[in-house]
Amino acid sequence: MGVKLIRFGSNPPAIETGMPGNVISGNPSTKLQNYYTDQTGQFFAGIWESAPGKWQVSYGEEEFCAILAGKAVLTNVEGVAETFQKGDAFVIPKGFTGSWETIEAVKKWYVIFEPKV
Numbered sequence: 001m002g003v004k005l006i007r008f009g010s011n012p013p014a015i016e017t018g019m020p021g022n023v024i025s026g027n028p029s030t031k032l033q034n035y036y037t038d039q040t041g042q043f044f045a046g047i048w049e050s051a052p053g054k055w056q057v058s059y060g061e062e063e064f065c066a067i068l069a070g071k072a073v074l075t076n077v078e079g080v081a082e083t084f085q086k087g088d089a090f091v092i093p094k095g096f097t098g099s100w101e102t103i104e105a106v107k108k109w110y111v112i113f114e115p116k117v
Contacts, residue, residue, distance in 0.1 A: 006036045008047065008109070020055040020100075028053025028102055044112045054101035061114035063092045070106035075099045 016032045034046040050072075057074075066089040075081040076098040083103075084090060 006045075008035055013046070020050075020053075020057075022056035024054040024056060024099060026053025026102075027051060028055060040116070042114055042116055044110070044114070046110060047107065048110050049105065049107045050100075050102040051105055052102050054099055057096070057098060057100050059092055059094055059096045061112050062094050063113075064111040065090055065092065066109040068107045068109065070102065071104040072106050073101045073103060075101070 013033050013035060016034070018030045018032065020028055020030065029051045031049040032046060033048075034044055036045040037043070047068075050070075065084070067084050067086055069086050071083065071085040073081050073083050074092070074096075076096065082090075085104075
């Protein structure tokens with residue numbers, strides 16, 4: 001049998017709900033649908049959503065994001081802020097520290113590579 005393709009939206013996985021750690025403000029509840037995890041457990045892809053709020057982040061993984069709805073501001077430890085909204089795509093490199101602030105409810109596609117230590 002050949003390798004099967006994964007189509008987002010088709011046969012969706014269960015929604016996982018949560019809350020980021022290190023919340024600075026708001027009530028940024030999250031929803032996650034992880035459509036794919038590779039055999040090594042290091043590569044993931046899916047859909048993530050967040051309600052408005054702000055929290056501290058420290059990335060030990062590499063992440064590609066494509067914003068489907070909403071608006072977020074990512075600010076690094078030096079205080080440099082970048083705003084992302086519907087239609088924007090970007091990469092958060094491993095080692096990025098600072099904050100993520102959801103201004104308007106965000107929905108994004110994510111692709112993550114998180115090497116096992």
